[in-house]
Amino acid sequence: MSIAAVRNRTVRPARAAVQGKVTGSFFAAIVAVLAWSVVSPAEAAWPERSITLIVPFAPGGPTDIIARILATSLHMSLGQPIIIDNRAGAAGNTGMGVAAHAAPDGYTLLLTSTSIAVNPALFKNLPYDPFRDFAPISELVNAPNVLIVKSSSTIKTLADLVAQAKAKPDQFNYSSPGAGTKSHLTGELLKLRAGIQMVHVPYRGAGPATLAVLEGTAQVGSVALPPAEPLIKDGQLRALAVTGAQRWFSLPDVPTMIESGYPNFVSDTFNALFAPAGTPPDIVARLVKESRAAFANPQAREQARKAGFEIVAGTPEELGARVAAEVPAVRELVARAGIKAE
Numbered sequence: 297m298s299i300a301a302v303r304n305r306t307v308r309p310a311r312a313a314v315q316g317k318v319t320g321s322f323f324a325a326i327v328a329v330l331a332w333s334v335v336s337p338a339e340a341a342w343p344e345r346s347i348t349l350i351v352p353f354a355p356g357g358p359t360d361i362i363a364r365i366l367a368t369s370l371h372m373s374l375g376q377p378i379i380i381d382n383r384a385g386a387a388g389n390t391g392m393g394v395a396a397h398a399a400p401d402g403y404t405l406l407l408t409s410t411s412i413a414v415n416p417a418l419f420k421n422l423p424y425d426p427f428r429d430f431a432p433i434s435e436l437v438n439a440p441n442v443l444i445v446k447s448s449s450t451i452k453t454l455a456d457l458v459a460q461a462k463a464k465p466d467q468f469n470y471s472s473p474g475a476g477t478k479s480h481l482t483g484e485l486l487k488l489r490a491g492i493q494m495v496h497v498p499y500r501g502a503g504p505a506t507l508a509v510l511e512g513t514a515q516v517g518s519v520a521l522p523p524a525e526p527l528i529k530d531g532q533l534r535a536l537a538v539t540g541a542q543r544w545f546s547l548p549d550v551p552t553m554i555e556s557g558y559p560n561f562v563s564d565t566f567n568a569l570f571a572p573a574g575t576p577p578d579i580v581a582r583l584v585k586e587s588r589a590a591f592a593n594p595q596a597r598e599q600a601r602k603a604g605f606e607i608v609a610g611t612p613e614e615l616g617a618r619v620a621a622e623v624p625a626v627r628e629l630v631a632r633a634g635i636k637a638e
Contacts, residue, residue, distance in 0.1 A: 342402050342579050342582070343374050343402060343403065345376060345403065346376050346378070347374070347376055347378050347379070347403050348381050348398075348403060348404045349363055349366070349367055349370075349380050349381065349405050349406075349407055350381045350392075350395045350406050351363045351380055351381065351382050351383070351391065352382075352383050352384065352390060352392050352395075352406070352408050352411070353382065353384050353391070354384040355382050357501070358409070358439070358502075358520060358565075358603065359409050360380070360382065362407065362436060362605065365590070365591075365596050365599050365600060366407065366569070366587060366590050366591075366596075367380055369591075369596055370586055370587070373586045374586060386419075387411060387415060387419075387474070388411040388415065389411075389415055389419060389422060390423075391406070392406060392411070392415075392422075392423070392424045393423025395424075396424035396429035396430065396572060396573075397424075397572075399572070400574035400575040400576075401575065401579075402571065402575055402583070404571075404572060405433075405569060405570070405571055406569070406570045406571070406572075407436075407568070407569050407570075408567070409565055409566065410565045410566050411476075412424075412430075412570070413426060413618075413619050413622035413626060414477075414478065414622075416626075416627070417623070417626045417627040417629075417630040417631075418476045418630065418635070418636070426619055426623060427619075427620070428573060429573050430570040430572065430573055431570060431573050431575050431612070432568070432612045432615040432619065433568070433569040433570055433571060433580060433584050433587055433612060434584060434588055434615060435566050435608045435614060436568060436569060436609060437566070437591070437600050437606060437607055437608055438565060438566040438567070438606055439521050439522060439540075439564060439604050439605045440521055440538040440539045440540030440544060440564045441478060441479045441520055441521065441538070441563055441564070441565065442518075442519060442520075442521045442524055442525075442528075442535050442536075442537070442538050442550070443457070443482075443516065443517070443518055443535070443537050444517040444519065444524050444528065444533045444534065445457070445509065445516055445533070445536060446509055446510060446512060446532075446533060446534070447531055447533060447534050449534065451515075451516075451536070453556075454536045454537045454551075454553075454556045454557075455556070457516060457536060458490045461490075461493065461494060465492075466495065468493070468494040468516060469494060469495040469496070469514050469515060470483050470494045470514055470515070470516040471497050471499055471504075471505040471506075471508040471509060471516070471517045471518070472496060472497070472505055472518050472519065473498075473499060473501050473502040473504075473519060473520060474498045474500060475496075475498045475635070475636070478520075478563060478564070478565045479505070479518045479519050480496060481563060481633075481635070482518045482539055483496060483518035484629070484635060485561070485629060486518070486561075488629075488632060489558050490558075494516065497514055502519045502520040502522070503523045505517055505518075505519045506524045506527065506533070509533060510533060520565060520604075521538065522603055522604030522605070523604075525546065525547065528550075529546075529547075535550040536550075537550065537555075538550050538552055538553070539553050539563040539564060540552060540562060540564055540606075541554070541562050541564075545606070546601075566608070566618070567605070568615055569583070569587050580612070584611070588609040588610075588611075590609075591608075592609060
């Protein structure tokens with residue numbers, strides 16, 4: 297069963313929970329935003345000063361890139377400086393915790409990755425609750441993961457990898473950007489679905505994990521697409537499959553996991569914008585409008601695509617539903633695979 301299959305199986309219960317007490321203020325915030333139809337005094341005055349955009353990862357990473365594209369656009373549309381605050385640490389938990397407890401006044405926002413839905417399955421004591429502490433604004437972009445080998449490898453296809461791993465149990469390892477990342481979950485999901493064994497070797501980021509395959513330290517890599525794509529295009533790495541629902545626009549010859557014989561195998565990474573729960577609905581509504589418009593801009597869209605992302609620019613409802621489905625789906629996968637934060 298894939299993350300998508302688990303997620304699909306849980307969408308109806310998750311949506312039922314939206315109407316009950318499980319998701320609480322998380323979805324109440326969505327309803328309030330959608331119901332708001334007049335300009336209030338808060339919106340008329342906001343923003344009067346700079347806005348801090350917390351990114352819970354180091355500068356230069358995929359989430360930081362998207363944050364800087366968004367910040368440029370928001371600065372122009374809102375007329376105030378957008379200050380990016382990189383609060384890296386604890387797999388993103390440090391920055392997400394800071395954002396969760398910030399004043400809900402529209403002057404502190406969070407741009408984070410799928411970690412907001414993955415970490416609840418990996419850490420017992422989180423400094424945030426993904427439902428209670430945030431008002432969803434928009435899933436801005438997403439990107440698939442990719443399974444890679446060195447171009448000189450005898451593994452030409454995903455079927456070759458599975459056959460060789462079955463023939464030599466425990467003699468294969470695979471790199472990922474770190475324990476608990478979506479790329480790690482992708483590798484473990486492949487092991488479960490294909491019935492193979494591979495040893496997970498976590499690295500500190502997608503760049504080092506990709507380099508490990510290039511140098512031959514790892515036979516296989518399960519990594520985010522952006523850092524691997526240039527090496528795939530110039531022939532140093534071979535892409536076996538991407539984990540999106542469709543083939544990637546700039547790698548049209550690389551099949552999806554679904555095409556490779558694994559139905560419903562979709563495992564992508566999103567970057568999304570949130571505000572602290574309790575932020576005035578009119579301000580949230582303005583942020584929804586401006587953040588979605590940011591990625592409708594042709595220049596921003598091109599920048600995001602060059603960085604390896606596909607534009608989503610979704611609604612608060614869509615983001616809320618995704619998180620509500622993703623959290624239990626990841627919990628089930630983590631339990632089945634015996635994954636623990638390292």
